[in-house]
Amino acid sequence: MNVMILKVGGSVLAKLPQSFYETVVQLKLSGLCEPIIVHGGGPEINHALEQLNVESSFVKGLRKTTQEVLDVAEMVMSGSINKQIVTKLGKVGGTALGLSGVDCSLLKVSPVDPSGALGFVGQVEQVNTDWLKLIMNNGGIPVISPIGIDESGQRYNVNGDMAAAAVAQSLQGKLILISDIPGVMEDIDGKSIIHSELTKTQIEKMILSGVIYGGMIPKVRSALKGLSGGVKESIILNGLTPIDLANYIAGKQVGTKVIIEKEAHYA
Ligand SMILES: Nc1ncnc2c1ncn2[C@@H]1O[C@H](COP(=O)(O)OP(=O)(O)O)[C@@H](O)[C@H]1O
Numbered sequence: 001m002n003v004m005i006l007k008v009g010g011s012v013l014a015k016l017p018q019s020f021y022e023t024v025v026q027l028k029l030s031g032l033c034e035p036i037i038v039h040g041g042g043p044e045i046n047h048a049l050e051q052l053n054v055e056s057s058f059v060k061g062l063r064k065t066t067q068e069v070l071d072v073a074e075m076v077m078s079g080s081i082n083k084q085i086v087t088k089l090g091k092v093g094g095t096a097l098g099l100s101g102v103d104c105s106l107l108k109v110s111p112v113d114p115s116g117a118l119g120f121v122g123q124v125e126q127v128n129t130d131w132l133k134l135i136m137n138n139g140g141i142p143v144i145s146p147i148g149i150d151e152s153g154q155r156y157n158v159n160g161d162m163a164a165a166a167v168a169q170s171l172q173g174k175l176i177l178i179s180d181i182p183g184v185m186e187d188i189d190g191k192s193i194i195h196s197e198l199t200k201t202q203i204e205k206m207i208l209s210g211v212i213y214g215g216m217i218p219k220v221r222s223a224l225k226g227l228s229g230g231v232k233e234s235i236i237l238n239g240l241t242p243i244d245l246a247n248y249i250a251g252k253q254v255g256t257k258v259i260i261e262k263e264a265h266y267a
């Protein structure tokens with residue numbers, strides 16, 4: 001099965017044009033690959049928390065998650081956002097099935113920080129691929145909200161990029177991280193450049209120096225972790241110009257490709 005996991009960040013969800021959903025449905029109908037959407041919803045959760053006067057903060061791109069924050073994150077992502085995506089795919093001729101990591105224990109998780117300092121923030125230990133295959137084999141496009149569950153039935157908030165990488169790893173697919181930037185950027189000699197390719201060593205340096213910060217940290221780390229677990233390709237693409245996805249599918253160079261290390265070339 002040739003699977004493409006498209007992670008759509010909350011940063012671009014509201015801005016994605018209909019052509020994005022058409023491309024996803026076209027991928028499915030053409031048989032070119034099996035698309036799976038994993039979504040985030042960071043800004044939308046922020047908005048809901050503000051309205052409810054609930055404080056929240058981030059540590060290295062991960063939201064500290066109390067029970068109250070978890071309930072809001074689940075309401076926003078597994079409810080509103082997930083169903084909006086399913087509806088949009090349906091409008092352009094797709095059959096999508098929305099589910100969260102809680103449904104059929106799709107995403108089995110453990111706490112990211114066993115000390116409890118981050119609260120209910122989970123990392124994926126196991127993906128129930130049988131259910132994903134069942135949906136895909138019946139013509140469906142799975143749309144996954146990143147709320148996970150542990151052995152005891154406790155729910156956890158999972159970063160969307162981490163959830164997408166775990167799904168990509170479990171199906172040995174391609175991982176496409178769609179966000180609101182053209183790729184990983186850096187200011188060099190007063191000019192902003194987009195890195196077309198980045199290795200693990202370069203990425204770790206850029207995190208240390210602060211060039212990569214905030215939500216980009218779990219994104220690049222998930223891209224790397226996926227690759228070491230058998231993900232075929234990890235790439236960060238711009239969702240604000242959805243032609244990037246079409247160009248990527250056409251084999252053109254776009255966004256930032258994350259690689260483990262460059263192959264050594266001997267003279
Ligand atoms: N070096 C970098 N290049 C591009 N964006 C970066 C970089 N470092 C941090 N960022 C930030 O990461 C953000 C994308 O992460 P995030 O907000 O979590 O997006 P999403 O909701 O799509 O997952 C960008 O909007 C930008 O503010």
Ligand SMILES: CC(=O)N[C@@H](CCC(=O)OP(=O)(O)O)C(=O)O
Nearest residue numbers: 010040041042062063158159160
């Ligand atoms: C643990 C954790 O940080 N969870 C994220 C889940 C949403 C997410 O990842 O959204 P983006 O893809 O838009 O960043 C959060 O609460 O914001």
